[in-house]
Amino acid sequence: MALSPFDYLDTLPASPESISTTFTLFTRENAAIGEKLDCIDANLLRKSNFKAGKPVKIIIHGFGSSGRRPWVMQMTEALLYTGDLNVIIVDWEKGAALPNYIQAAANARLVGKQIALLIDIINREKLMKPKDYHIIGFSLGAHIAGFAGTEVKNLSRITGLDPASPLFEGYSEKVRLDPTDADFVDVIHTNGDGFIRGGLGSLMPMGHVDFYPNGGREQVGCNSVFVGALTDIFYGNWQSLCHHRRAFRFFIDSTEPSCKFHAFSCQSYEKFLRGDCFDCGKDGNKCANMGLFAYQSGARGRLYLVTRDSEPFCANQYKIDIKNNAGQASTWGKLEIVFHSKDANESFQLTSESDEIKESSIIQGLVVAHPILRNITHVVMKYSKYRGWIYSGKDFWAIDKIALTNSDGETVSYCGHGTVLENNKPLQLSLFPGNCTVHIPHPLMPATRLARFVWKVVSEPIRGQPPKLMWRLAINPFVNEERNYYDSISVKPV
Template sequence: MLKLYFFIGLICSVKSDTDETCPSFTRLSFHSAVVGTGLNVKLMLYTRKNLTCAQVINSTVFGNLNVTKKTTFVVHGFRPTGSPPVWMEDLVQSLLSVEDMNVIVVDWNRGATTVIYNHASSKTRKVAVVLKNFIDQMLVEGASLDNIYMIGVSLGAHISGFVGKMYNGQLGRITGLDPAGPLFNGRPPEDRLDPGDAQFIDVIHSDTDGMQYFKCDHQRSVYLYLSSLRENCTITAYPCDSYRDYRNGKCVDCGMPQKESCPLLGYYADNWKAYLKQKDPPMTKAFFDTADEKPFCIYHYFVDIITWNKNIRRGSITIKLTDRAGNTTESKINHEPATFQKYHQVSLLARFNQDLEKVAAISLVFSTGSTIGPKYKLRILRVKLRSLSHPERPPLCRYDLVLMENTETVFRPILCPKLQM
């Protein structure tokens, strides 16, 4: 199977789910989380015929469900306060905006709501059985496993994996959004989401510690996925053995002309499955960076520098781009100090929060990081800026520069000669 890795409660009353004109996600109180809740799974269908008003469906009542179309199940995870996921409505609407499909929200809040994580975790297999029974009926009505897509968040990722196991990995796709770590890390494949659970699996890891649920990085995976559904933000990931190698620009061949395209994060990740089929085993890790705020996109450039200093210089480069309208974006390339040797090209990977289509000015600052002692010069024979996010854009060059340490040098770039490598 194909797999791609992208590495306060308020007390309130419980509303009845019955007799709702537009059924809503189960809303529970913190009190419910303290005393615990019994499992009850509710399936809510959204289609382009009922974009904002869900239909509660089950094995005998399909509502607007069209079994000939893709069906996407959205499965949430641990809910320690009983509140609905704040991202759910946005995710449903965004999915339906990019494709005419069935979107089924798997509401197992009665079961996921508890302050004791282990209690919620123990119910995941039972939720999977409910979904298996429903999908079985879909298949009877003419659905295809190829068209079943499951998006699982936290514990929901493992629920999706359990469903996939019951179909021997024949589900079309599973996306795991920061799969829950506690009680699952280190477990055998049958006890967690595994590469063999679907025809294509992509996983976004955004929480490195795995233990602190309320940290924003755990939910960040959902918002990164959401950004992929918006036309103004495409997050590119780079297959690599380690984050260090990625940050040092050693793993960006897929972004070069005449090379295999890089995998995209989120909804369109499965566009890369044709390439994965050529790998043995057919799985890989890919790394990426994000901005601090929505829509989180980072735009990558290579900064190629050839120096002619007699002595070796080590230090970092800060680069700022400015367009004709005066907009600026800056990148401090200081992951590891670069080593500049005479007539040797150093290629630095720069990351910008903004995409400036037409760069009118570039500024560079060289720093050794030393606060005392002499100030050094970096003598540049040539600097070249080339976009990885938009490789079709012509690279920009400048020749014969001298950078005084910790002093900004601003210049206007020119188009590089076409025959230049």
């Protein structure tokens, strides 16, 4: 007898009666009170407000949850706000009940088949087609969406929100979500740090496009898994699930068109943070917006982005490049920058107080600005020198250039050779469209000069008379005495 790909679970799904899966329909006509549907009996569908010819969104919760959780209702409301849709909530609470995760993983297969049966009834009764469906599954619900896609060929789309890792990651594509389950499968990874380290989601790619916000392992604004587990025990706040749950929060936020999660194709998250991949490419197929509108881009593979640590999580991501002035060796200190637009401002710390800043280096990286911070007109730079017992920073530091590039590829910049940042004195610098070029002054025409008198013997001394001298007022652009360039202003024999 051939082995089933699910034999590794060594557990059969519970009966349909004990799982008691329910389906609830919401439309704009009944946005507040849902209508029950059944995957066997079509009568409820016929009596419902189901809109034939309108897209269908199906939402599936995960382990230890239910279809009545606030996030499920928030997602339903957000989706209905985007358009005239049919939204169906799948509630398999009894089959997903704590604490038996292995049984819940086995039950997921049955729930997937039940969803497929419901889709078949809708297609027959309302003349719908597989291309009309978008299934959105969180955690274990993401794999249920995959099982439904295995049964219903050519589904339009499946969105996996941090697909569950235990008993799925590393196993055959037949027993988990994979790209063959729909025409377009997009996945958001938020807690793929490995189950032993507290990660509940999968890090491995499972879709046509896989989004890795903040690297996909942990999320900014959430406690460490260890600290979160302690608060769970003592206070019951379930903070250890913050990283995992951030996936559905990102998706809900993405339904607002102005809240964009711009993501970029890159070999690794580390390279992305350095700003090496902040480019959509000539055809735009190296980036996409994570969430509801991910299908609008042709980008495929791993895409990375950074988010804010609180609502709204979407952000205006900026690549920042600061070119240090040459000839000043190095210093230790903190560099801060404040972005200013017409309507808002926000500050960012670029280096910590004890960081070494070198003349030959370019300070480069990504900053995450509030989504309302657009069209930056100027910045305020501040340098604070490090004061240590063994070494300290310099009293000033000079830069040549600042360039800011947003996620749409638009650049504003400031150029000023040797712009001096004095210790603890903020300096406002205006930005102009485009990527400016630093003009280094010619050594004979310096911008900053030091005036002094020099003399030269022009005749030998005569008996009883001193030698004749010629005095010259010279301007030295360099404080360093070894750089001997002068501009003669006047010559006067004495």
